[in-house]
Amino acid sequence: MSSLKLLLIPFLLLATVSEKAQKLHNDAFVFDAHVHVINRQFYHGGDIGTRVSDGQFDLPRAKQGGVDAMFFSIFVTEDYYPQRLETKQTFRLIDLALTQLERNKATIELARNANDIDRIHRSGKIAAVLDLEGGFDLDGDLGILRDLYRLGLRSAQLSAHNWANNFADSCCSKPKYNGLNERGRAVIAEMNRLGMVINVSHASDESISQAIDLSKAPVVATHHGLRMINNIPRNMPEALMRKLAAKGGVIGFQIGNEFHNRKAFDWRTQHAGKPFWDTTDIAKREKTMSIEEIDKHVAPQFPMVGLNMPDEVLFGPEDWIAVVEKAIAIIGEDHVALGSDFDGGPTLPRGMHDISDLPMLTEAMLKRGWSESRIRKFLGGNMLRVFREITK
Template identity: 30%
Template sequence: MNLSKNQVLSLSIVLLSFIVNGCTLSNKKLPPSPKVTQEQQQKALTPEEIHEKVLTIDGHIDWPYRQFRYPDFQPNIRHQPGELDSGQWDIVRMEEGGLDAVFMAIFTVQKERNQQGHDRAKAEAIKMIEITKKMVESNSEKIELALNPEDAERLDKMGKMAIFMGMENGYPIGKDISNVKFFYDQGIRYITITHFKNNELGDSSTDEKQEWDGLSVLGEKVVKEMNRLGIMVDISHVHDDTFWDVIKLTKAPVIASHSSARSLENHPRNMSDEMLKAVKENGGVVQVCIFDTYIKKLPQTAERKKAMKTIEKEITAFRQGKLSQAKTEVLKQKYRQINEKYPKNQPTIADVVDHIDYMVKVMGINHVGIGSDLDGGGGVLGMNDVSEMPNITKELVARGYTEEDIQKIWAGNLIRVFSEAQKVAREIQNQEISGK
């Protein structure tokens, strides 16, 4: 796949948003959602009561990378949305948002693809895992590290929130398949095969051209090893050919930790109807990504376009990893000033739930979940940070989703896939022991 100059710039802005997210807020208000009838109100719980009752899991939050870059951030205090480096997640706002569990994404920026680059990425991933574990240990009265699907409900009953870990980008694995087991032992429970660029495992949906025509030979071995260990295979970010290779190869259901519907927003990061149907047949789950770029592309003003043009070269340098920390800080400030002076037109929670509606129509209620990508995305009105998670439930209720439906979307479907991945792993390991 060849990307145009405009598409490359767009992807650069996406990556910049990964660092800047949460720094600007719109003063716009969400349009009112349709109201349920009086009869429905009498028979059903309120949206707030449903949100409190059901188990809620966000399948993808990028806090570890933010903490890695900004070590002075204090996750145990409430940060005011819109302030510089406030981020979109902290423990207090997670509690306010009624989130019972999250998958923290251990994300590594991809640079040189050689032994030195892979070693650096592995070291950074280890550091972010350590940061996450230390954060959990320091706040053990409220949160606990989770390793198995049943931990989410167990901790919820204890009045604690669960912190799972996934790895976004298989780049730290390098060419050493033993790293898959290493990261499993560190607590990683899903691995996203690629990120914005191709790596040693396979092709990305957003690189300028394909390299492997899907999974590499090593990538095939890694998928098999993930199946053997019980690590969920995450097909967000991968090229379509990589996706189909995974679907043909995997023995366990897959997840798309943060992807949306391509039919509603035609972006290579989103999934086509054929891919959605294949995930259904596989028994997997696709978790809607709450990131404006992948939800709904809206026209921007000429003034904003002109202002963004002035930082185009800096954005490109940033994307290529050629911008120093000091210059990155200056770029962030310029980007924030542009957003304040020329606010970006943003999609709403209703647009997010449009994707949920569409995927339920294509896949059925048993295969849709939520992976917000907060602290790495955002830009949706009504979802400035994790404290606003109840807005999703409110919109789902307004559209007629039942409590059972909402439970499946928020956690049930992901827990089922997680459990099945572990079941498949036990079967494979038992076969190895018996010599079959």
């Protein structure tokens, strides 16, 4: 497996990553907790197994980046919510995800639990854990949740991305329940019973806190950030970090500048005219569009990549690793993980272009004096441990 990874690393990447870092990255188990995979193909066609020249993800580049497992994240955008088409869109995306996985079964395979991940890893393939970003049903219908579980879904967002659903408040919309209502509590209980990952990224502070209290299993924030670095609602405050870690949870760190580089966040907000989570224009939109019309409206935003910011605004891989170190100082090295959000919109650290550049993070960790044990935990060990506990 390690030699296969090494052969797939292009010469340019080898020239920018030391031999020591490359060897460690090849040997480590790399488990990315949040990668946008299927939306590009849904809106524009193509195959995840085909290398493309834009965006941040495809399977050939994932292999080059040394990825062994990932949360294969599908994204139901808020555009489908006003018409209450979120459930139909979820099933449409999962249908395509399963079709693409079957088409690329020589390279990637669906994993339903940690034993599957172990088996798939031994075969030299990438393990794909189906993860839903957005709302599976704004009302939290448990029957729909169970149907999605039967299809292979093993992780779902508690809130409906940056939109308030009818059972859990989001980080970035007007609260309805100051956290969870009775149905939200029922959703958590059912996800525990099924053995599903409760993904609290995009949920409000109150929703996250109550989910941690209620859940019998660890809770995961697949792609999050530190509010102490950038005081925005999408990031997690220190008290919640401690609470999540105390119950065995893990925080995956989103790789974008917008989360942890205030200068870049302000630059983006100034040029976009609003924060990246603002969905008020969707809420105001006329509710008469057909689903096909919504598809055409949404399509241009995929693949989602960051902005072309000036180099002096961007931080580099070592700066990003320094952010993770601040989290480790608070909650320890057993509760942090990689949750990149590739093709989900992050403006990557300076010098990184896509998922094939993941070894640059290992290089940065070594330069900052991380032990091999800590690096292995962050790259995938912690996420695999928690996923094993949740799905057992």
